[in-house]
Amino acid sequence: MEGQEITREAALSREDHKHACHLLLYADTGAKLFGKIPIKHIVLMQMRFDGLLGFPGGLVKPSEESLEAGLTRELQEEVGVPVAVTADDYVSSHLAPAPPCLITHFYTKKIEEAELIDIERAAVATAADHGLEVLGMVRVPLYTLRNGGGLPWFLSHSFISNSRAQLLEALQRLGLVPLRALEEAVRQADVRRA
Ligand code: GTP
Ligand code: MN
Numbered sequence: 375m376e377g378q379e380i381t382r383e384a385a386l387s388r389e390d391h392k393h394a395c396h397l398l399l400y401a402d403t404g405a406k407l408f409g410k411i412p413i414k415h416i417v418l419m420q421m422r423f424d425g426l427l428g429f430p431g432g433l434v435k436p437s438e439e440s441l442e443a444g445l446t447r448e449l450q451e452e453v454g455v456p457v458a459v460t461a462d463d464y465v466s467s468h469l470a471p472a473p474p475c476l477i478t479h480f481y482t483k484k485i486e487e488a489e490l491i492d493i494e495r496a497a498v499a500t501a502a503d504h505g506l507e508v509l510g511m512v513r514v515p516l517y518t519l520r521n522g523g524g525l526p527w528f529l530s531h532s533f534i535s536n537s538r539a540q541l542l543e544a545l546q547r548l549g550l551v552p553l554r555a556l557e558e559a560v561r562q563a564d565v566r567r568a
């Protein structure tokens with residue numbers, strides 16, 4: 375993945391670095407696109423104020439709060455509900471390529487579909503950052519249609535820092551997209567981005 379991976383312990387010893395924590399929330403679903411294409415999973419990202427896609431979360435202060443407490447605070451601001459994130463949800467830490475001297479900590483959490491829909495509603499109705507730092511939550515299309523629509527186009531957009539790599543790592547590790555389909559979607563997206 376883009377940006378060097380670093381252990382959580384090594385990351386926390388870097389007092390000269392800023393730390394950010396972000397979360398991929400997902401749920402299983404029986405919903406079908408056009409009444410026939412099984413969607414299987416719902417994965418949430420957000421459109422940020424700067425026009426880039428990223429995950430909910432933000433800067434945390436390890437000297438004042440745990441990574442998980444800081445992430446929970448950011449989620450309250452950005453999605454408007456308390457999402458209890460624990461060390462069990464931790465995935466990885468990376469030295470971010472941009473901005474320099476930033477370490478990005480990544481989490482994933484599986485929830486029920488009904489809970490995810492409540493979060494989407496709260497993100498509009500009660501989140502303090504809605505319309506400001508966050509322009510809206512978006513669902514990631516995980517399928518590839520015959521005309522190349524879906525995940526390949528989604529991956530052609532622009533992403534903040536190494537969030538695109540975080541998304542790809544999670545889709546693979548959690549088995550949310552079959553590996554062959556994921557590789558092909560990345561290949562098609564890279565052709566469109568070139
Ligand atoms: P403020 O409340 O304005 O301070 O923003 P924030 O705390 O919500 O910070 P933000 O979510 O923008 O994250 C801080 C930094 O982490 C950003 O400047 C980006 O460089 C980076 N970043 C933002 N979103 C993501 C993400 O989803 N993944 C990764 N890897 N980095 C991100
Ligand atoms: Mn329609």
Ligand code: MN
Nearest residue numbers: 431432433448
């Ligand atoms: Mn913040």
Ligand code: MN
Nearest residue numbers: 431432448451
């Ligand atoms: Mn924030």
Ligand code: MN
Nearest residue numbers: 430431432452
């Ligand atoms: Mn944020």
Ligand code: MN
Nearest residue numbers: 432451503507
């Ligand atoms: Mn803020």
